[in-house]
Every structure is written in structure tokens, then in C-alpha cells.
Amino acid sequence: TEHVNPHSRPIVSYFFPKGVGEHHYGERHPMKPHRLTLTNALVMGYGLDKQIHHIYNPRPATQEELEMYHDHDYIDFLSRVTPNNQNDMRHLIDTFNCVEDCPIFSEMYDFCRMYAGASIAGARKLTSGACDIAINWSGGLHHAKRGEASGFCYVNDIVLAILELLRFHPRVLYIDIDIHHGDGVELAFYHSNRVMTVSFHKYTGEFFPGTGKLDDNGANIGKHFCLNVPLQDGIDDDMYLTIFKTVIEDTVTAFRPTSIVLQCGADSLGCDRLGAFNLSIAAHGECVNFVRKFNVPLLVLGGGGYTIKNVSRCWTYETAVLVGAAIPDELPATVYDPFFRDSQWKLHPPLTGRVENQNSPASLQRITISIRNKLRYLQG
Ligand code: V1P
């Protein structure tokens, strides 16, 4: 095992709820669960299933499991509302913020139970020691609050998975590389010193969700157990990797997590439909590899990502990184070939150089120094 031989390959489990990718938020909505079907097709097409120890079709989370974090009234509403009865439920729909970003769509509750069930199952396989790394690309919906939907997220599978890890793990580190602030997870553990949350995101005050400034640090016993790394448009591979590795290395040293949850939102890639960073798939994957190398039980989740051909390339590449397999740049032939024609069916298309980099070495240096100083409070 890892403890006996830290150089052996980790045991990797992969959670894919069958049918999760067939859900639709609506015609004009940027969140496309079909990206999960594309990802799974590429993962299987590359033959990575032979390098993964277990592939699970996890059971959907139960209402009771969802209520480990969420309000009963909110989950009760999610379980009842449908496109057909929504006119009678207008008041509750507004109360629980199921409008615009978070529309009511058919089988929405089943979709929620699926992605949350997979993250909870991943956490359980980690705590039982059945695997070293658990992957759920359908999870990572970091904006959902205890009693309301937000930013395409209805239930917070990340919070539910962390609560499961906390049953056996004294300290859980949460890392979020989605371009958006991981506000829902931060809020859930803002007052906890057992969960440290670190989000890298675009922060302008305007950009959704508007939170995540450098000086939000946690409160009460959770003070100093929350880090925010606010960044600007166009950040490139070199700058992102430098600040990511510095912050995460120092955080792991100071906090000594017994497990890590990594949200891999792919809207931080260049050419994303909603995002404006400039990362390549190689650099996004290098963040994943950097976290993997700590050899701490690791739950890897999806998140945002709106240029779906690149989302599926990215998460396929990261699946290979996690199992320690080198895969060719030539994509395998699948029934989804037309999606990947843009790059002549390559895994690593050029994504960078389209947005001007608004970050400067000086601005990143200032953030790095500030975070180093915050982490000193943890050492004592
Ligand atoms: O900007 C907003 C709100 C809606 N306005 C009143 C302000 N919402 C964003 C939500 C982004 C959610 C990101 C989720 C994640 O972090 C995790 C899965 O990636 C938004 C945007 C945007 N450009 O930021 N909503 C939409 N676009 C949208 C567009 C078309 C239809 C529905 C929503």
C-alpha cells in the first residue's frame, strides 16, 4: 500500500452515475451535463478503465443523506418541484432561488441525488481505505447553500463529502481551482478549524458570486482556516502554477491534512465560454498532479466548465494523471468524434493567448506574501 511503499501506484476509484450526462438545464443554459458523457467516453476510449481499480455506478444519495447538510424544507421542495407544477410553487421557487441560474428542469432532483451520491460514495471509499484516490467528475457543485440553490448548483455534494470524511479524518483540506469562488464550501466550514478551504478564483467584486476577497480568513475557531487567492483575467500557466504550488505547499505543511478534496472546475481553462483565464489543459492537470504527490487520501471532483469539448479533454487528461498513465495526444475514436474535430482530434489543443493577462508579478507577489503571513497563525 501507499504507506509501505510511497512509490507504488495509488488505488484509484472512479464514480460515474449512469445517466447523469443525459440531464438538461435548458436550451440556452451554459451548464451542460453532456460534458460528463463526453468525458466518460474519452476515459473509456483511452482504455483508462483498465488502469482504474474500480469503476462504480453509485446509488443516488437519499433524502436523509442530503439533509446531513441541507435544510429539510429545501430538500423537500427539490424533491417535489417539477416543470409541470412550478406555476403553483412560484413562492417557494423564489425562496429557494431556483430561478435563472438554477432553473427547474425535469428530473432535476434525480440529477442532484446522482452527483451527490457519487461524491458521498467516493468519500466513504476513502475513509474505509478501499482506495487512495476517488474521482467524481459529476460533482464539485460548490455554490449550493444549506437552504438555497446558487450558480447552477442545487445540492452541495462537496460539503456532504467533507462531512463524511470528517467522521474519520481530523483535518480535511479543500482546494478549488474552478474560476469561481468556492463560496458554498467556504461558508459551510467558515467556523471550523478541521476543514481548511483554499479557493483560487477570478475576483473583481462583480464577477459571480462576488465573494472571496484576500482578507476573508474564516471566523471564531475557524479563523485562519480559510484562504482566498483572488486573481484577474488572463492569468497564464506560469503565473498560475507558481502561485498554486507555493500556496498549496505552504498550506499542506502548516495544516497537515489527513485527506484532501480537490474541485477541478475546468472553467479556469483558456477559451471557456464563461471564464477568462488562460490556462492550458497541461497546467490545469499539473495542479492535480501536484496535489496527488502529497500521497494523502484524495477526493477529486469536477465543477464548472462551459466549453464542453475542452472540459472533457481536461478531465480525461486528469484521470490519466491520477492513475499515473501517459496517454497519447491523439484522441481515441468515439461516437462523439464531431465534438473534437476543432483540434484534429487532439487531447491538448492550443487554448492560451486569447485574453490579455491582467495579473502582474507584483500583484501575485503581494498575494503570496499575504498568504504566507496568514499561514504563520496555523503553525503555533
Ligand atoms: O452572473 C450571474 C448572476 C445572474 N445574474 C443576476 C448575476 N450568474 C452566473 C453564474 C455562474 C455560475 C458558475 C458555476 C460554477 O462555479 C460551478 C458549477 O462554475 C452566470 C453567468 C456568467 N457569465 O457568469 N449565469 C449565466 N452566465 C447564465 C447564462 C445563461 C443562462 C443562464 C445563466
Ligand code: CA
Ligand atoms: Ca475557485
Ligand code: ZN
Ligand atoms: Zn465556475
